[in-house]
Amino acid sequence: MSDCIFCKIANGEIPSATLYEDEDFRVILDLGPASKGHALILPKAHAANIYEISDDMAAKAMILAKKMATKMTEALKCDGFNIVQNNGEPAGQTVFHFHMHLIPRYEGDQVGI
Ligand code: 5GP
Ligand code: ZN
Numbered sequence: 001m002s003d004c005i006f007c008k009i010a011n012g013e014i015p016s017a018t019l020y021e022d023e024d025f026r027v028i029l030d031l032g033p034a035s036k037g038h039a040l041i042l043p044k045a046h047a048a049n050i051y052e053i054s055d056d057m058a059a060k061a062m063i064l065a066k067k068m069a070t071k072m073t074e075a076l077k078c079d080g081f082n083i084v085q086n087n088g089e090p091a092g093q094t095v096f097h098f099h100m101h102l103i104p105r106y107e108g109d110q111v112g113i
Contacts, residue, residue: 006097010042019072024057025064027102034103034111037076041065041100048096049087065100078104084113 008014010026019039020027030038041061047053053061069081084101086093105111 004046004097006042006095006099007044007046010044010097020064020068024060027064027068030101034101034113035078035105035109037072037078037102037104039068039072039102041068041102043098047098049093049098050085051087053098061098061100065102068102072102072104076104079107080105082111082113 005014009016009028012026016026017029018026019029024044026042026044028040028042030040041064043053043057043061045057047057050058065083069083072078073081082101082103082105084103085099086101101113103111103113
């Protein structure tokens with residue numbers, strides 16, 4: 001989608017703080033982090049939400065979320081971890097390109113998600 005900001009970021013047309021990249025995904029730091037290390041998994045192919053993404057990409061995204069959560073927990077020494085994925089405005093989705101939030105949690109933090 002030509003006017004989708006996450007398509008542009010995922011495909012490298014707009015620079016981003018990238019933690020990981022492969023042929024299907026880019027993982028970037030969130031511009032407005034809910035906690036230290038808050039990152040987003042972006043598929044390179046556009047899908048607006050969970051309803052549009054293929055089963056194959058949904059499975060790959062979850063496997064990548066597991067890997068990232070494990071590595072980030074080691075690197076950041078966080079105490080817990082949220083994996084969040086919003087669909088539709090009432091659910092809090094603001095960017096309509098499927099993404100998964102990787103949110104490191106720290107003892108006593110006040111993150112509201
Ligand atoms: P949503 O509310 O759609 O689940 O999450 C969108 C997330 O994308 C928010 O946490 C917001 O801070 C982040 N975000 C929005 N625009 C940009 C951007 O241009 N770059 C980055 N890195 N994050 C963004
Ligand atoms: Zn897109």
